[in-house]
Amino acid sequence: MKKAKFKFGGWLMKAIFLASLLIFSHGQVYANASIVNSTKKIATDNINKVKSSATELVEELKAIKEDFSKASENASDIWKDGGDAASESLSKLNETFEKIKKMDVDGLKKMDLESLKKTVDELKSSVQGESDAAKSIRTHLGNLESKTAKLVNDAKNCINLAYTMPVGIRSDHMKFELSVDTLSYTRDLEKGSVALDAHAYWTLPFTACDEPITLGFKGENIILMGSGESKIMLDPPAEFVDTVDYIPYPLSKDRIYLDLKRTSYVEIDCNGFKEMYLQGRVRFKSDVIYSADANITGDSVMLANFEIYINDLNDFLFEAGFDNGQEFKIKATQDVKYKAEQLVIDFSTKRNAENFQFPKGYKAPFAPEDAAYWTGFAIKTLAVDLTQQFPELPVDKAAAYNMLIDETGVSGWFETTLDTEKQKSSNNSTIDAKFTEISLGLSGGKVSGGGLAGELTVKPLKDKKGQPLVLGIDGKMYSSASGHLCVDLKTEVKKDMQYDIPLVETTTLTLGQGTSFQYQHVEVTDEVKKETNYKNIFTLVMNGGLDVNNPLVTIEGLRFEGLKISSGSPHFSAGKFSLNGVDVPALHGLPFSIKSLSGKSRDNKAILSADVNLTLIGKETTDDQKQGASVDAKFNLIANVGQNDWSISGLEVEKINVNIDYSSFHLNGTIASFKNNEIYGDGFMGDVRLSMNIPKIDAGLTAYFGKTSYNDPNKKTYKYWYVSGYSSMPPGIVLFPPAVYLKSVSLALYSKSKPTFDINQFRVTEVKPDPSTKFGFRAGIGFYGAQDNLIDANAEMGMEFSSSGGVSNMFLNGRVGILGKGEGGNFSESFMVGTVACKYDFENSIFDLDVNAKTGDKIKNIIKEGASLQLHTEPEKWYCHIGTASSPVKLTFMEKINGSTYLMFGHDVPTTLPPLDPKISAMFNVTQSTATSTDHSDMFKTGTGFAFGVALSFDVHLNSFIYADLEFLGGIDVLVVRGDFCPEASSKYRAKGQVYVYLDAAAGIKFRKKKFEIVEFSAAADLMGEVPKPVFVEGNIAFKYRILGGLVRGHAHAKYTHGSPCDPGRKDNGVIYDGSEFNDLIEEEKATDSQGRAIDVNSED
16 A cells, blocks of 8 residues: 655645635634644644654764764764764754754744655765774664654754644634644545544533533544544543542532543544534532532542433533432532432533423522523432431422532422321420421522421410410421521411310419410431431420419419420429509418519429519508518429429428518528538528517627539539528627627638638628539637727638548638727728738748738728738748739828829739839820739749838819819839849849929819810920940930910820840830930921911911
């Protein structure tokens, strides 16, 4: 057979090329449109082939030069024309090949390619002899000859393609393009053929991506005329290696993928596009749909496989099957399972699947008559399983129609009628529900509609005929934030009725306006099995009235709001009760009243709580002396919530208070029980108070007894108790002759308890169980000197013992009032009050002393405030504080002059100076973090040393026809503290100090309650420094003035710094400085407008 390949320049190839264009004449012929871009890669590949051939030739020349070098002494024996000529030819070839490695198509056009072949041929013919060196050079030159011929051929193809290619055919209607890269004609004695290398591209009609997704196909030596393959195979993107089975093409923004196998192809013939074959799968990411099988995990496990032959690219519609009919879920309804055997893939713009229609609630982007333009994935019929969400409802085989998956997400609608006879009973004694209809709508991946319909039965509420309360319900489906299907149920009271409630058999309930029903769907997690199920809770919330009529109690007209009965815990809540207007009932003829009603649940018990009052003895007339006896009680009526009924289990007394009030004495006693209390566990407490007029005595007794696990590290239950008593003494009992008298005595004993003592009230304010205290006692006395308004004092001491039997704590507390009575523990009438609290912790060797003194209200116009001393020692640290930098000792004289001071030494000394007063820092016009707030967080960084400060301020006001105001503030702070400050510090100790002063004065005229300002002047200065090295000094001075109400105003500010701070970036004084050494004085002067009037050039308003 004899074959010949012609260039495009020949007449025969031109004819064949024109004929091929006519074959595709139904498309658009073009050479410089988008197809050029699609074939740039081919041109690039061709030029790369040329460069690759040139690189191989350079390597071959290296081998020849090595042989040449080895035989340099016998060069004349090897080369006919001598070694120099051969070496020069080899060098020129190497130089040419190196240039070709860097050339583009235009450079190749300018080269004489045939001369390369001639030069190599001449070199090969000039080799002579049969030496080993000659044979090796001859072999390499043979390789060089064949590779040079290949390079020349590749270069010519590249040049020809650049002149004539690419030429393509595009069908905009089908979004299909065919790029002809090379065209050849083969002639033999028997038959001829037309072949081409081509690329094909098809833009997918259904994508929701930012850029169109195009499938690429590539074929070489495709036979158009003659025998041979005419298929252009799938050409994957470059990033997918040959080992990848599926090539992914995104259809919807990283949510839905079309995965194609490499066997997919496009077939062409003389009539153009013939057929497309696609084999692959549709893959859904988990944010669209995911497997309902918990054992199947992964981001893309829902797959629909397909294999299809396409003859019309505009009518692309076929079915794909999910693997083994796999059940799936969507995030919007995580509790619902769906199952579909077939998935319809609709890329057609001519038609939809058989019986296709948009689901209810779907928002289509076009009119119904244009539904054929919809593209996406359709499931015509599928099974819906709601047994996980509603285990009592027979909806495991409900059918849904026309579920769609497109760029908006999953959409669909289903509804079914439920058989109430097949529904599982809730087996609950409170509330039961039967549903007759259920529906669910999805739109764009979210629940868009649907609901439940049925009726609700409230078993505990029965009418006079024994029939329970029945309510109609209508529920709306919605999806929670976590993706669980929820129902919002509404109720309808069919008619007004009266019902008996189970708590008291003679109690009648009347339902009123506003009665409603609530439904909740909650998760129930089994911690052992690590399983999560769902539980339906039905809650009835009622408004109405309550009537009680029995031999003991009669109540009429009681109203309530929010009375709640629920199938879940809490089962019962009383809401709000209105007792106004209720006739006062009688209990065996005695006045009886209900103070409050409430409801609650505890485990499987419903509890109705009532606070009641029973008057035993009352005033007969308005002239009677004050007398009476009454009982206040709180009791709980408890009902057991069983499987099918409620039953009264008993009456629990929570609290009883007895109050007896006569002219000569008053007695008040309380006893209260607690059960399952978070702190006190199970037990009771009692409290009795007695006061007598003759003799003058006040006495009391308090007791706690119980068992609990509160504060026990192992949550073990332990018993605890606390008993305390006190009594005041009649006047005249001498404690220490001649003039110290006994006022009161007290004693407390306790075990496994911890009393909280308030030093200011000087009494125990709270008792809590504590297993660390095995036993403890507190004993106290009250006394006064000469007369009880000269000196009045209380003292208490006590000890606590640990569980090991040793002493754990010893404490001493005292309080004294001077020149004033401390009746009832109130020392506010005293001129001066002082407290002392001293405690030693034996187990941790900690000693604390806290002394406080403050003035009383009687002399507050002369002097007020007070002083404090804290002393603390422990093995690792100690300190003594007379006031602190953040809370100094303060005294105010005549309500005008304020002084403050502090002295701290030992540990816990602040390492930074206190912040300046905001008035001073505002004068400097600087940024500060603490001047206007109470956040002094920098001061909590502490060290060891001492700190001292003193400040004085006063303000004076003259308020008459001529008014004047004067305010002064000044002070000094010094601290010396040990610590790690900065690497360049010369000592572990560092001293810091500051002095500051502020003055504000104003004067003017006051007329008819209005002030006319004449002059106002403010000034401030501060100086701060720290030593030793590095030494740092920083100072500010500023003033401002206003004259005649601001007609003339100005301010000035100067700042000086020397050295560098030890801690750059610190916030001493609350001021962040700019670090400059000196700022020039800035002063503002008077300015006038065009009419000579003064204007404000620097408004501070």
